[in-house]
Amino acid sequence: MTVRGGVVVVVQVGIAVGCAPLLIGLLRTVRARLEGRAGPPVVQPWRDLRKLWAKERIVPEHTSWIFAFAPVVLVSSALVVAAIMPLVSTASPFDHVGDLFAIVSLFLVGTVFLALAGLDPGTAFGGMGASREMTVAALAEPTLLLAVFAIAGRAQSSNLGAIVTATLHAPRSVVSAQSLLALVALVIAALAECARLPVDNPSTHLELTMIHEAMVLEYAGPDLGLVELAAGMRLLLFGTLIVNLFMPWGIATRTALPAIAIGAIALVAKLAVLGVALAVFEVFTAKIRLFRVPELLAVSFVVAFLAVTAAAFLG
Amino acid sequence: MALGVSAGAALVGSAAGFVLPRRSRVVVASLTTTLVGVAAAVAALAVLGTGDPVVVRWRDVIPLAGVTIDLDPFGAWFVLVAGVVVVAVSVYAIGYCDRALAGRSVQGMFPLFAVTLVLVPAAGSVSTFLLLWELMAMTSLVLVAAEHRDREAVRSAAVWYGVMTQAGFVLVLFALCLAAASAGSESFAAIRAGAHGFSATRASIVFVLAIVGFGTKAGVVPFHVWLPRAHPEAPSHVSALMSSAMVSLGVYGVVLVGVDLLGGGPRWWGLVVLVLGGVSALFGILHALVARDLKVLLAYSTTENVGLIFVGVGTAMLLTAVHESALAGVALAAALLFVLNHAVFKGLLFLAAGSILRATGTRDLDRLGGLVRRLPVTAALFMVGGVAIMALPPFNGFVSEWALFQVLVRAGSHASPVLGLAMPVAVAVVALTAGLSAAVFVKAIGTGALALPRSSAAEHAVESPAPMLVGMGFLGAGCLALGLFPAMLSSGLTRAVGAAGDRAHALRPGVVELHLAGIHSVVSPVGIAVGLLVGAVVVVGAARAFGAARVRRRAENWGCGRVLQTARMEYTATSFAEPLQRVFDDVLHPVHDVDVTHAAESRWYVDTIRVQTRVVDGVDQRVYQPVVGCVRAWGERARWVQNGSVHRYLGYGFVALLVVLVIAR
Numbered sequence: 001m002t003v004r005g006g007v008v009v010v011v012q013v014g015i016a017v018g019c020a021p022l023l024i025g026l027l028r029t030v031r032a033r034l035e036g037r038a039g040p041p042v043v044q045p046w047r048d049l050r051k052l053w054a055k056e057r058i059v060p061e062h063t064s065w066i067f068a069f070a071p072v073v074l075v076s077s078a079l080v081v082a083a084i085m086p087l088v089s090t091a092s093p094f095d096h097v098g099d100l101f102a103i104v105s106l107f108l109v110g111t112v113f114l115a116l117a118g119l120d121p122g123t124a125f126g127g128m129g130a131s132r133e134m135t136v137a138a139l140a141e142p143t144l145l146l147a148v149f150a151i152a153g154r155a156q157s158s159n160l161g162a163i164v165t166a167t168l169h170a171p172r173s174v175v176s177a178q179s180l181l182a183l184v185a186l187v188i189a190a191l192a193e194c195a196r197l198p199v200d201n202p203s204t205h206l207e208l209t210m211i212h213e214a215m216v217l218e219y220a221g222p223d224l225g226l227v228e229l230a231a232g233m234r235l236l237l238f239g240t241l242i243v244n245l246f247m248p249w250g251i252a253t254r255t256a257l258p259a260i261a262i263g264a265i266a267l268v269a270k271l272a273v274l275g276v277a278l279a280v281f282e283v284f285t286a287k288i289r290l291f292r293v294p295e296l297l298a299v300s301f302v303v304a305f306l307a308v309t310a311a312a313f314l315g
Numbered sequence: 316m317a318l319g320v321s322a323g324a325a326l327v328g329s330a331a332g333f334v335l336p337r338r339s340r341v342v343v344a345s346l347t348t349t350l351v352g353v354a355a356a357v358a359a360l361a362v363l364g365t366g367d368p369v370v371v372r373w374r375d376v377i378p379l380a381g382v383t384i385d386l387d388p389f390g391a392w393f394v395l396v397a398g399v400v401v402v403a404v405s406v407y408a409i410g411y412c413d414r415a416l417a418g419r420s421v422q423g424m425f426p427l428f429a430v431t432l433v434l435v436p437a438a439g440s441v442s443t444f445l446l447l448w449e450l451m452a453m454t455s456l457v458l459v460a461a462e463h464r465d466r467e468a469v470r471s472a473a474v475w476y477g478v479m480t481q482a483g484f485v486l487v488l489f490a491l492c493l494a495a496a497s498a499g500s501e502s503f504a505a506i507r508a509g510a511h512g513f514s515a516t517r518a519s520i521v522f523v524l525a526i527v528g529f530g531t532k533a534g535v536v537p538f539h540v541w542l543p544r545a546h547p548e549a550p551s552h553v554s555a556l557m558s559s560a561m562v563s564l565g566v567y568g569v570v571l572v573g574v575d576l577l578g579g580g581p582r583w584w585g586l587v588v589l590v591l592g593g594v595s596a597l598f599g600i601l602h603a604l605v606a607r608d609l610k611v612l613l614a615y616s617t618t619e620n621v622g623l624i625f626v627g628v629g630t631a632m633l634l635t636a637v638h639e640s641a642l643a644g645v646a647l648a649a650a651l652l653f654v655l656n657h658a659v660f661k662g663l664l665f666l667a668a669g670s671i672l673r674a675t676g677t678r679d680l681d682r683l684g685g686l687v688r689r690l691p692v693t694a695a696l697f698m699v700g701g702v703a704i705m706a707l708p709p710f711n712g713f714v715s716e717w718a719l720f721q722v723l724v725r726a727g728s729h730a731s732p733v734l735g736l737a738m739p740v741a742v743a744v745v746a747l748t749a750g751l752s753a754a755v756f757v758k759a760i761g762t763g764a765l766a767l768p769r770s771s772a773a774e775h776a777v778e779s780p781a782p783m784l785v786g787m788g789f790l791g792a793g794c795l796a797l798g799l800f801p802a803m804l805s806s807g808l809t810r811a812v813g814a815a816g817d818r819a820h821a822l823r824p825g826v827v828e829l830h831l832a833g834i835h836s837v838v839s840p841v842g843i844a845v846g847l848l849v850g851a852v853v854v855v856g857a858a859r860a861f862g863a864a865r866v867r868r869r870a871e872n873w874g875c876g877r878v879l880q881t882a883r884m885e886y887t888a889t890s891f892a893e894p895l896q897r898v899f900d901d902v903l904h905p906v907h908d909v910d911v912t913h914a915a916e917s918r919w920y921v922d923t924i925r926v927q928t929r930v931v932d933g934v935d936q937r938v939y940q941p942v943v944g945c946v947r948a949w950g951e952r953a954r955w956v957q958n959g960s961v962h963r964y965l966g967y968g969f970v971a972l973l974v975v976l977v978i979a980r
Contacts, residue, residue: 057864060872062767064687068867076850083846097842101717102708106843109707112757119761119886122684123872127886130761134754135894141750142743149724149742157835158724217873222863226854294898305743312727312735 004255005093009083011260012092016082019268020232021045023239023275028203030279045232052225060121060218070117071219071226074110078233081106086164087240088263089252095161100148103160103241104141107193110230111137118215129215132290136192136199136211139297143189146304150182151245153311164248174246177314181307183246188300190238192293195231196278199296201287202231209287236271239278243270317358318369318384318437324350325430332422344422345408348429352401355433359395363388363807368814370439377442383502385439388807389575389814393436393567395807396655397560399793400662401429407666407786408552410779411673416550421461428454428553432560436567441491441501448487451564452480455557459549472541472548479541483531487568490524493517494576503576510577518577522584525572526591533565535595535625537934539618543602546614547678551669554610558617558665559658566624566654573632574647575815582733585633589737592625593744598934600751601899604758604892605930609668609678612759613661616704619748620657624650626741627719630726637731645831646726648812649718652804656711656797660703663790667697670783671763674776680759680888685768689776694764696787701756703794706749709844711797717838718831720745725834751895758891767882799841802829889928896930905930 025042032039059067084098098106111133118130152158154173155166167174192199195212204210216227244251250266252259288296328347335343362369366388374381386394408425431451438444460473495501497517498509510518531538546554573584599619606612627650634643670693671686672678687694703710706717723745727738768774778784797804829838859865872880896905908927914920 053861053863055864057867058870059867061869062685062872064765066687066765072851072854073847075854076847079850079853080843080846094842094846096837097839097846098708099836099838101720101836102713102838102843105706105708105713105717108705108753109847112702112705112707112753115757116761116765119757119891120765121872122765122767122882122885123880124884124886125873127761127766127891130757131886131891131894134757134891135898138750138754138895139898141753142746145720145746145749146739146743149727149739149746152724152836153728156728158721159836162835222858225863290894291897301743301747305739308727308739308742309736312739 002093002255004257005091007257008089008092008252008255008260009094011264012085012087012089013079013082015087015264015267016078016233016236017229019271020229020236021049023236023271024232026272026275027279027282030276031283034280034283045228049225049229052228053222055221057222058220059223060123062122063120063218066113067117067120067218068223070113071223071230073113074230075226075233077106077110078230078237081237082233084160085237085240086160086244086251088260088267089255090161090164090168090248091253091255092161095159099158100152100160100163101145101158104144104148107234107237108137108141110234111193114215114227118218121218123218125214125217129211129213129217132211133195133215136293136297139294139301140189140192143185143297143300143304144193146301146308147182147186147189150178150304150307150311153308154179160244164244164251165253167245167248168251168253171249176310178307178311179246181303181310183242185300185304185307186242186245188296188303190242192297192300194235194238196235197282197285198288199293204287209290211290239271239274240267243267243274317354317361318371318386318434321351321354321358321433322430324348324354325426328426329423332424332426333419337417340419340422341412341417342409344426345405345412348405348408348426349402351426351429351433352398352405354398355394356398356402358386359391359398360807362386362391363395363810366810366814369437377446380440380442380501382443382446383440384434384437384443385503386437387814388810389570389812390436390567392651392808392811393563393654394433396563396658397432397436399655400556400560400658400790401433403662403786403789403793404552404555404666405429405786406789407555407669407783410782410784410786411550411552411669415462415465418461420457421550424454424457425553428458428556432556432564435564439503441495441503441506444503445484445488445491449484451561452484455553455561456480458553459545459557461550461553462548466548469548472544476541476545479531479538483528483538486524486528486531488528490521490528490572493524494521494572497521503571506576507578513577515581518580519584522573522577522580523587526569526587529565529568529572530591531565532568533562533621533625534614534618535565535591535621536598536618537938539595539599540932540935540939542614542618543606543611543932546617546665547608547610551610551665551672554614555662555665555669558613559662562617562621563654563658566621566628566650569625570628570647570650570815573628574635579632579635582633582636585629585631585636586733586737587629588625588632589629589741592622592627592629593741595619595622595625596744596748597622600748600755601903602930602932603755604751604899605896605903605905607680607888609671609680609683609759609763610665611678612680612755613664613668616664616752616755617661619752620653620661620704623716623719623745623748624653624657626745627653627722630722630738630741633734633737634726634729637729637734639726639729642722642726642729642833644812645833646722647815648808649715649722649831651808651811652718652801653715655804656703656715656794659790659793659797660700660710660712663696663700663787663794664704666783666787666790667693667700670779670787671697671776673779673783675770675772677770677772680762682770683763683768683773684766684882684885685773686764686776689768689773690778692784693779693787696784696791697764698760699791699794701760703798705753705756707753709798709840709847710794711801712794714798714801714829714840716745716749717829721831721834721836754892754895758888762886762888762891766885769882769885769887799844801840903930904933
């Protein structure tokens with residue numbers, strides 16, 4: 001691994017960690033403005049993290065090592081994804097470490113450990129959240145994998161570097177039927193995986209409707225900070241995945257420093273646009289009932305399946 | 316040579332199991348069985364390492380046919396699978412076989428069962444194969460019925476297992492005898508050489524008989540009904556062997572007949588295997604999802620995993636039929652890798668289930684919980700197996716699922732319309748199965764090992780003795796090693812695939828990255844593992860560096876205003892699976908019984924409400940129960956024949972004599 005390769009990894013992980021709370025902050029601010037509230041400043045999630053970091057580390061009685069271990073695994077898996085995935089440059093030295101399938105699996109590692117941690121304290125809320133989270137994950141996972149199939153067919157490889165490079169060389173492949181169908185499926189699955197509206201409402205704390213928040217209810221202090229940071233990173237990484245798979249322009253194809261800088265600026269700009277779009281979407285969307293969520297995910301599954309068959313039959 | 320050691324050790328162990336006094340019996344029988352496994356694994360590794368088959372013929376052992384051993388790399392792969400599991404299970408058995416399981420029949424049969432598992436893939440002729448196959452069925456039947464005196468369910472399970480396995484044997488017998496008769500010789504080499512001369516119809520008959528017969532052993536839907544009955548009732552070390560090694564031999568049989576002996580066939584063969592696999596995968600995982608009994612859950616999960624392996628095998632056969640033999644080789648390699656990984660993690664999970672059963676006396680997930688504190692090692696190893704079977708990096712399940720997925724994606728871009736349609740469906744099935752299996756094993760781990768104990772049995776569980784932990788630890792280490800360094804198997808796997816007919820350079824060598832021939836995607840399991848480790852160190856280090864509190868203070872759970880928390884308030888396995896059960900309502904058809912008792916004073920006041928939900932196996936209920944009912948009805952009807960009257964019996968004898976005389980003339 002060259003020094004410049006190392007720079008790419010450091011920049012990618014730095015953006016993933018540094019901008020994740022800002023993305024959440026941007027979403028909240030834009031939402032608040034559209035709803036006619038003043039809203040918190042964009043850096044508020046960072047301040048929250050700093051506050052949580054300084055707090056006492058309280059864990060519920062009767063929990064095991066899994067409970068303490070889960071936030072670490074959660075953040076760690078997100079860090080690995082940030083290092084593997086081409087965020088600012090397709091020439092990431094770790095591109096060969098994992099492909100899209102591995103990235104989907106790494107996200108699942110975090111989900112599984114957090115669900116186990118939700119069950120660990122033995123409270124009804126934790127179990128409820130874990131059960132619902134796994135229900136959603138079990139149904140979103142197939143959509144993600146099928147979308148991966150459809151996209152991998154485009155570049156004959158499921159390694160992201162190859163896919164993004166292929167898209168840069170043949171930009172018109174993005175507007176094909178298979179690609180657009182895969183985009184729709186991927187967006188729905190990503191909303192479910194990131195616990196956003198209409199699947200889950202991240203700003204609710206009403207027990208009967210929440211999924212993700214119920215699962216992490218017992219976390220406090222620095223552990224809660226890690227869970228929140230990982231949730232932000234997951235949103236940022238899924239956003240980047242969608243952006244770079246379908247609109248990769250601006251991303252560096254080498255590891256030269258100016259190219260990396262341009263890639264970083266392009267990524268931040270694209271994520272900001274995506275964040276505002278998501279906030280606007282959330283203002284006009286209501287959370288759907290829990291037992292309607294599978295129907296939504298079934299739709300995304302069918303769309304992803306159509307994308308794959310379109311890939312097979314339309315070329 | 317090593318196979319001879321294996322067979323000899325088994326005979327010694329079996330004799331020791333029957334003869335020795337109770338105290339030394341278990342240790343001697345188990346340790347000789349360990350030797351059986353070690354010797355078999357050594358023999359298999361030698362064949363896989365060099366590629367030279369081991370051929371032995373003893374003409375005089377059995378009259379007329381003799382015994383032919385012909386261990387090629389393809390068979391050696393399965394010998395290795397069985398050998399590894401036998402080693403772990405036999406060490407585990409030293410600690411596990413107490414009281415009821417230390418009896419003569421169990422200890423005497425266990426080494427024999429182990430040796431048949433490692434010898435079946437080494438058989439080189441039809442008669443030797445069938446002999447070993449039947450011996451395997453018989454010894455395992457005795458072991459399944461080990462606890463028949465204690466529980467009624469064991470007897471019923473043994474009958475089901477016996478009937479299914481014998482029915483399967485009859486079909487395998489017909490298939491192989493038909494092939495041998497057509498080829499004019501009963502050695503596999505001769506059948507292989509003569510297979511191209513078979514008529515298409517005859518080859519197809521052989522194949523269909525074989526797939527039903529071997530499919531019964533492999534536990535694919537609709538021949539799976541014995542698994543959820545026999546696996547839970549058999550002693551756990553036996554169910555571990557059955558579910559990992561014996562089920563793999565069903566896969567071996569299908570590949571042996573379909574690919575190796577007959578050399579592939581028309582497209583519909585591959586499609587049949589593919590459909591059987593896909594249906595099994597979905598059916599198995601959905602029933603595992605709603606299972607409350609830990610070992611029933613694992614049994615259905617075996618059906619699911621075998622289904623995924625069948626998807627790989629079916630893809631390989633389909634690719635052979637469209638003359639993509641290089642890619643077919645990779646598909647077969649993915650399936651064989653899956654067989655090995657499945658044997659390791661499923662063996663581990665069954666052993667851990669046995670450890671939990673021994674410690675708590677229950678397999679009911681709704682009565683377990685909190686075991687991570689009472690059984691720290693068992694629970695940790697159970698989690699390793701669970702994470703491996705969920706196909707999460709850095710464990711071995713991830714590698715085989717990745718390889719299978721890559722093959723399906725690559726085959727889907729083939730020009731043939733059959734593949735273009737079949738592969739997306741297969742990927743959809745594999746993907747849905749992967750998602751659901753995550754939910755299944757979060758349920759198993761989360762409600763079995765974590766949370767508060769739901770019964771006093773779980774509260775007072777005691778950790779298992781050292782041999783059991785060593786046996787499980789061996790397989791746990793295997794899950795990690797095979798997950799980190801799958802490419803170290805590449806040369807052996809390539810030889811195994813080559814020997815089965817599809818000559819292809821399946822896995823490219825290399826230790827750090829995993830390449831499949833003809834597929835551009837790469838993944839480095841070691842890289843992911845190192846990344847996860849570095850990430851964890853960074854997170855913990857950052858917490859220290861930025862002054863986060865290190866001391867944890869225990870405090871009460873947040874309770875939304877309630878004053879008391881008991882284990883009755885927890886989510887159980889049933890409630891955990893309820894949302895997904897509701898989603899798949901139309902497939903699972905759960906039966907709800909709601910029983911309302913009214914207060915004596917007024918029927919407008921409810922006294923108690925009792926709700927019972929069951930999910931019954933649809934195949935079992937709609938296909939097998941009518942057959943069982945029909946047989947029983949005919950049996951009842953035939954009872955008038957035997958009414959105890961001596962006159963009538965004399966009459967039967969007289970009529971029979973007349974009939975014989977008439978025919979004889």
